[in-house]
Amino acid sequence: MRLITIFCVLAGYIFADAHIFLYHRFSDGRYPSTNTPKSVLRAQFEFLKDNNYTVVPLKSIVEKLNQNETLPEKWVALTIDDGYKSFLNALPIFEEFGYPFTMFVYVEAAEKKYPDYLSWEELKKLENHNGTLAFHSYSHGHQTRQSAEELKADFEKGLELYEKRLGSKSAFYSYPYGEFDDEVKNIAEEFGFSAILNQNIGTVSDTSSVYDLNRFALTGDANIKPLLKYKSLETEWIEPQSYPKNGNITKVEARINANTTKVKLYITDLGWRDVTVEDGVISYDMNEKLKKPRVRVIIQTGDKISTKILVKD
Numbered sequence: 001m002r003l004i005t006i007f008c009v010l011a012g013y014i015f016a017d018a019h020i021f022l023y024h025r026f027s028d029g030r031y032p033s034t035n036t037p038k039s040v041l042r043a044q045f046e047f048l049k050d051n052n053y054t055v056v057p058l059k060s061i062v063e064k065l066n067q068n069e070t071l072p073e074k075w076v077a078l079t080i081d082d083g084y085k086s087f088l089n090a091l092p093i094f095e096e097f098g099y100p101f102t103m104f105v106y107v108e109a110a111e112k113k114y115p116d117y118l119s120w121e122e123l124k125k126l127e128n129h130n131g132t133l134a135f136h137s138y139s140h141g142h143q144t145r146q147s148a149e150e151l152k153a154d155f156e157k158g159l160e161l162y163e164k165r166l167g168s169k170s171a172f173y174s175y176p177y178g179e180f181d182d183e184v185k186n187i188a189e190e191f192g193f194s195a196i197l198n199q200n201i202g203t204v205s206d207t208s209s210v211y212d213l214n215r216f217a218l219t220g221d222a223n224i225k226p227l228l229k230y231k232s233l234e235t236e237w238i239e240p241q242s243y244p245k246n247g248n249i250t251k252v253e254a255r256i257n258a259n260t261t262k263v264k265l266y267i268t269d270l271g272w273r274d275v276t277v278e279d280g281v282i283s284y285d286m287n288e289k290l291k292k293p294r295v296r297v298i299i300q301t302g303d304k305i306s307t308k309i310l311v312k313d
């Protein structure tokens, strides 16, 4: 009994998960669905600090995974997508806490000087403030709808400009809107990034792929405390593999690594339901119409969670 207790304590320690958070805009009330007020950001940072979380550069997590090393407890990485000018509202708070961040750049917006976006000069300066810059596509399109040729051309054009304007290569990539399928993922991988980030609800565990890192998107007055409790549910998604052609979801099948007979299953706009698990396999028949072109299928048991994204192409 004592041995089991010791093992459980050790396992809890050994299998620590890292959490990556994603922000977009800061104290920009025009776009509430992607905005984080400064007061909320400060409260989130205070929570991280008071609870002894270590905010590390994204690179540190990627290095641990590449070296097959255990992720230390309580690691958090902070990322921002798109390169909005409103990040300048948040930068003093990042600096005050000494927190590193990675800014994913929408290249066309910087290149064409769209008014709401940081200029190339402003982006470059972020590197002097604990910031890492990274690539977030040229045109910020819905990539699952683009042909392979269009997609490759977007990467080539975007990366060429990115390197020319910023003077360095991008180590990381994040999908616009978090949308991808196998084809988009395979093409992105060809461009030699050391990590690729999605927007799936979930954590990073020792078994995570560097080409499929989960991020929690934070907006409004998001409370990070419950999110930091989540751990990865190791899942092999069997069905559906992609957005169903007729829009009807008829089955969810997955193999999970958890000792349980019941999980919660969530599908965007179709809500939560209890689903049984037999010998680690969920095989749930249904017949319902998906309502949105971008749908998340989530399996949760206790604080373990796994997400599969389905995007209409």
Ligand SMILES: [Zn+2]
Binding pocket: 081, 082, 136, 140, 175, 176, 177
């Ligand atoms: Zn974006």
